[in-house]
Amino acid sequence: MNQFLDMVLIGISAASIYSLMAISMVLVWRSTQVVNFAQAGMALLSTYIGYELVARVGHFWIALPLAMILGAAFSAFIEFVLMRTLQKHSSQGAIAAIAPIIATLGLLGLIRAGIGFIWGHADVQLEAPLSKVGYTFGDVTIVMSPMGLFVLLFVITLMIIVSIVFQRTNIGLALRASAYAPEIAQLAGIRVSGIRTLGWAIAGAAGAAAGILQTVNGTGALTPESLEFSLLLVFGFIAAVIGGLESLPGAVLGALILGLVLAAVQIYISGALVFIVAFLLLLLVLGLRPQGFLGSKAGRRA
Amino acid sequence: MIRINRRKLITTSAVLAIAALTVAAVPAQAFNPSMADPGITGSTIKLGITSPLTGIAAPGYSKIPGAMKAYFDYVNTKGGVNGRKITLVSKDDQYIPTTAVAKANELILRDRVFALVGTLGTASTKALTASTQLSKRGVPSLFVNTGWSGFADKKAYPTTFSILPSYQMEAKIMAKFIKKEYTGKKLALIYQDDDFGRDALAGFKTAGLTFDTYIPYASGSQALPATGAGWISKLKTAGAEVTVLFGVSSASTAALANAYGAGFKTQWVLGSVGGDATTIAATSKNYVPLLNGAKGFSFAPAPTDTTDDYIKKFQEIYTAAYGTTQTFDNNVVAGMSNAFLVVQALKAAGKNLTRKGLISAIETKGSTFASPFLTPLGYSAKAHTGATGYWIGTYGPTGALTPDGGKYTVYTTDSGTGPVVESTYKRPAMPENGL
């Protein structure tokens, strides 16, 4: 029983990290119909910036929102400079479908190289502001610490806020319209290009949070070729797909499913199978229910 | 039907051909082994090393070339080896075998080094040894930084020499220690699920040690959130009283940090690869105190042992070279010891220095070389084995490993089925001035 509880808590902890990245990817997808493979790289950059901020400002609780704002700004900048130029020059031809993907890949490389130049040999550590020792009930310590709990609450709050924005506000409506029917949205008077930049900005903020929280909740160390971040990208993507790339609550649900399944595999079967299971899960969902658990549009994305 | 314009294909081919011919400024090098050995002149020796200076394996190991250079520079100030000064060309292979081969190519073919030293990583060493045809060229590859026992096989790797004890040796010694000290306790093993970890499993099997709980992890998965937590959960359920960790440093960090977070106490026994306090400290200074009380293995004197002649001398040399900008730790000791042995080998090969001479010098006299290690060296005409054993110690709150019982009790064995014996080896006194 104890092990089962452990498994659930471990799964939820992992899920909260994946979901931040998944939310970020879904946001970009919903506002611009692009999957940003540089998301992890941008999150990494934001995390480094977060580290610098903590070093200068001293307080994690100020640094975190600041890093999110800077992450948003950087993300918006990328959309403005890169994605719009892309649309102008390569919206026809064979390359149209994959041009954004390739461009974001190039961006990832640039970011990595840049981080390597600036912070390459530095010993970068991001300290967690809250304790990572699990809560104790009597003589039982559960696998949920104050830090872990914070991440969980942060994710839930973020998801609620973003969902409300998307579903209940005019801006949210504009965001959705710009993604799915840009011409009509334009006719309705919405500044489509500006709205898309906004979408990326929000995604950038979420990504920054994902990067920072994952780092402080994990080992706290940062390196330019952080394996953690590459894995975060893939697992965030898998989580997003499982839940449905169209759906924000789906991103969280997908992350939850992924987190729990992997935790179960790890504890009850073997930790060596983690990557294989993740990949099989992805294929399974794509094969049986490609729109994801909470996605509503059936069929392929063209 | 589809027609493809032929012009551009021809143009491309022509451009390529011209470019290639322009590049071919150097005439083809004939493969002529009877030429004098490259890399040496009357007054210099050029050595080369390729290792991960950046990338996932860099923490800790990236200090080794710098440490080696510090020692070589010191030797140079004292006149060099038989009148020759040593230069070390250091390249970064990021722990990727394809890059290691490319860098080895540069070292051997472009920089024309006399010998390779200290290459790091089993896969990288395997790749570059085979591809550059080290044995056919007769290029010595001294003291490779890996615990794979295959490199000691003279037939397969005639010009390569090991220096570290193999993973099987370590596992066998660990097994003997555990059986003696922790009889009747519940044992668990966390190991990396590839050849590195499986070498250890083989060693444990030879020594007849079985664990109550086996926890393999996929290499790389220790970076995922919650992996470490999963291990601790399993250990808790199994009630493990002694947990052996045979993995890389990032795995040790994950295990220790999560144990701390879960309030889980066990007697940790860390393998030498994952027990690098410096690398753990690089992750977070907060994790180093978690090592307190864990058991560790080493075969060189502890870097904090100021009573040891070698440590004193190395520290002196290193501080003179780098001041306080770099900490003196086990990686530095490893690098400087490696360099020390290289110098012993070069000295033994005599003034008339050739590659063949160097190799036979190590084979015939290697086992009697002065060395900082507390185990005997196993070099012979039959095998290229380096250190052959470990001493067991306990980590303190600052991550310093000190030998159990206050003095170094070294155990030696082989990579096969030989027994683990307490060594009676007395390390010869350090040569004057540490030369």
Place this chain on the structure above:
Amino acid sequence: MLKKHPLITFIFFGFILFLISNRLDEIRVYQGATVAIYAIGIASLILLIGYSGQVSLGHGAFLAIGGFAAALARIHYEAPIWLTFVVAVLAAAIGGALLGLAAARLSGPYLAGTTLALAIGLPSIANQFSILGGEQGITFDIGLPPASLGEDFTQYKWFFWISWTVALITLYWLRNILNSRYGRGWRAVRSNDVAAELAGIHVGRNKVLAFTISAGLAGLAGALLAMTISLASPGVFPLALSFSLATGAVLSGVTTLGGVMIGAVTLVAIPEIALAIANRYGSETITTNLPGLLVSALLILTVLFVPNGPVEQIHAKRAKKGHSSHSLVEISVRVGSKKWSTNKK
């Protein structure tokens, strides 16, 4: 000349390479072999992305399958070299067919993400089976060059010859396939799969076939790569390799096979250029980070401003200037009794 006597052009090119191999120093010869390997890998992506319109960000996984298959065939069955390559192609092709079937309904970012996940997951699969050697890898030793070539014939020259012979044959074969009805079918599906289906092309099969062939070619490249470093291990086929190949394909011009050399040479040349620059400035940070920076910058610039590849761009410009219809590619499709053709691409 290529159009009329393609075979002779290829043989002529091979002859030039033979001459070159005798004039270059060993490092260049080794790099030359690497260029050939990249050429095959890039060609496989050109087929998949440019012709069939499916994106793979994890093609390194297929190179890995090929590399490991070849090494295993050599170690356990002492297969002769040519057979190891055949095994590599078949193994990777099977993998490609499986992935193609699983991913047939996917497109765009879904497919890209799935292939990415595969590239990340495959190494851990390798570690599961001890026969694959784990992180330390397994040796792939193709033996020494035959004695008949003389004592001075170096190992690297042997690699060069093998790689380029295989590359030339492969590119020739691929070119024929792309010119055939299969190529037309892929192009048709890529531009409008509904219309293609109406025209009688079985879209699903078509896509899986593209994946299979592309994977097989990648497997071949992987076997050659393992050959040059005498090792197959997970570290030999990192994620960076997949990204490099995708980059090379874009630099070459993903829609046509003709520019494949551009990408291959660029990928090998850039680290060299970076090394030269770094030696000038003597900074370690530059040596490590500059190649990545250059390649990424080049990639972004290419995608932004020369998206269809330099070759096609030059061509489009010439066509715009009013030259008669020598478009890069002219497709004509016969549907029933009607012929539909494009003059511009």
